[in-house]
Amino acid sequence: MNMTTQQFHEFLTQRIDLSKYTQVEIAKMLGYTKPNIISMFKQGLTKVPVEKIPVFARILNVDPTYALRMAMSEYMPGTLQAVEDHIGSLNSEGEKKLLERIRGKLSNGRDIGDAIYKDTVDNFINSLGQ
Numbered sequence: 001m002n003m004t005t006q007q008f009h010e011f012l013t014q015r016i017d018l019s020k021y022t023q024v025e026i027a028k029m030l031g032y033t034k035p036n037i038i039s040m041f042k043q044g045l046t047k048v049p050v051e052k053i054p055v056f057a058r059i060l061n062v063d064p065t066y067a068l069r070m071a072m073s074e075y076m077p078g079t080l081q082a083v084e085d086h087i088g089s090l091n092s093e094g095e096k097k098l099l100e101r102i103r104g105k106l107s108n109g110r111d112i113g114d115a116i117y118k119d120t121v122d123n124f125i126n127s128l129g130q
Contacts, residue, residue, distance in 0.1 A: 006069045009044035015060040016042060028061050047075055063092040 016026065016038065027035040030052055040046040048056060048071060057067035069090050072080040084090065091099065 006100065007044065008048070008074045009042060011067075011070060012048070012056075012060070013042040015062055019060055023058075026056075026059055030056060047071075050075070063094060065090050065092040 016023065021027065021029070022035075023038040024035040026051075027038050030037075032038075037046065041048050050068070050071065053066035053068050053071050057064040060067075069080065069092075072083075080090075
């Protein structure tokens with residue numbers, strides 16, 4: 001799974017820099033006593049512990065599932081693949097809402113893969129851009 005060419009620490013750096021919190025405040029919210037850990041995360045010198053990613057994501061106003069998926073695709077791609085193969089894909093809240101809306105429109109039982117929807121779906125996806 002290739003979420004993006006951006007590395008997780010680069011993504012964190014951007015989000016931290018946009019955050020209303022200082023690195024000292026973020027470190028405290030994550031349960032760290034020394035704020036230099038945040039600098040180490042930003043530089044990619046230390047990986048964010050997976051169990052801290054959901055809290056970190058909420059602090060940075062990022063969907064926790066998106067952040068987990070992004071970090072796991074970099075930190076432990078085999079584990080992520082095993083989870084998704086056996087439990088299912090990890091969907092962010094935004095993706096879940098989009099799926100619900102799509103399912104609501106497909107109440108006639110048609111599959112979104114049906115040819116009748118192909119152009120509509122392709123046009124929608126292309127409209128999202130990068």
